[in-house]
Amino acid sequence: MVGVSISESSITRAIMRSALKILDEYSSVDVAIVGAGPSGMTAAYYLAKAGLKTIVLERRLSFGGGIGGAASHLPSIVIEYPASEILSKDFGIRLQDMGDGLFTIDPAELIVKLAVKAMDAGTKFLLGIHVEDVITRDNPPRVAGLAVYWSTIQMANMHTDPFFIEAKAVVDATGHDAEIANVTARKNPNMGLKVLGERSANAAIAEDLVVKYTGKVVNGLYVTGMAVAAVYGLPRMGPIFGSMIMSGKRVAELIINDLK
Numbered sequence: 001m002v003g004v005s006i007s008e009s010s011i012t013r014a015i016m017r018s019a020l021k022i023l024d025e026y027s028s029v030d031v032a033i034v035g036a037g038p039s040g041m042t043a044a045y046y047l048a049k050a051g052l053k054t055i056v057l058e059r060r061l062s063f064g065g066g067i068g069g070a071a072s073h074l075p076s077i078v079i080e081y082p083a084s085e086i087l088s089k090d091f092g093i094r095l096q097d098m099g100d101g102l103f104t105i106d107p108a109e110l111i112v113k114l115a116v117k118a119m120d121a122g123t124k125f126l127l128g129i130h131v132e133d134v135i136t137r138d139n140p141p142r143v144a145g146l147a148v149y150w151s152t153i154q155m156a157n158m159h160t161d162p163f164f165i166e167a168k169a170v171v172d173a174t175g176h177d178a179e180i181a182n183v184t185a186r187k188n189p190n191m192g193l194k195v196l197g198e199r200s201a202n203a204a205i206a207e208d209l210v211v212k213y214t215g216k217v218v219n220g221l222y223v224t225g226m227a228v229a230a231v232y233g234l235p236r237m238g239p240i241f242g243s244m245i246m247s248g249k250r251v252a253e254l255i256i257n258d259l260k
């Protein structure tokens, strides 16, 4: 026996009232991050913690991006210093010291704790949302938000017009395909953005380069994580995740500084 009288229409009304309030409230944000992988969720945590109104838009119905698949679906994520310090101190993640400067983490713990910390800091996550395009402004040219619709509509390949989310800063955290940088470059040649495409593996240099090149690519648009490698033609690093965390933290610091 439940203690209240439930009707189908009352269930629907509860969903509609609450969901539409959320979509209304988040039609305009400080920062819109595309992708709930390791770099996007790390960035979200530091941005929300700094008091910025932050939303993460994720195409799948789950968090984590490439974390869950880890290395060939083996249940172990490798990271190195200084990401090890950050994950331990800021996210409370347990590390196992494997020697050679490498640590391992349980992928499920990494997914859950990045998501919980980002959420508790104030990030809003919307799952099942496909970001298909950016909003632009002229004089000077800049990215001013996103055009989005439900992933199910995209999967069904049905034509529909998107709805919009305005943002002071957009973060491409979409991983290897750098989807937001690509659509921005393709549709806005006036912005002069070139996406060079990721190179083959060279882990020793790739980890540092991704963090070094993290940041603004055109006004209003920033890249983090593997999207950085795609934009700048950097080598991939394979199944080591330290730079994803460092890149997420770095992009947050740059945006916090720019939006001040």
Ligand code: 48F
Pocket: 034, 035, 036, 037, 038, 039, 040, 057, 058, 059, 060, 063, 064, 065, 066, 067, 129, 130, 131, 132, 173, 174, 175, 176, 179, 180, 224, 225, 226, 227, 237, 238, 239, 240, 241, 244
């Ligand atoms: O791929 P992903 O984990 O990106 P990341 O943060 O981390 C890369 C690592 O996982 C790994 C690696 C490092 O060693 O090589 O691959 O750079 O997460 C990207 C997320 O973005 C979502 C996608 O579903 C995934 O969860 N995504 C991609 N394109 C879109 C999107 C889009 N257009 N709209 C919404 N979500």
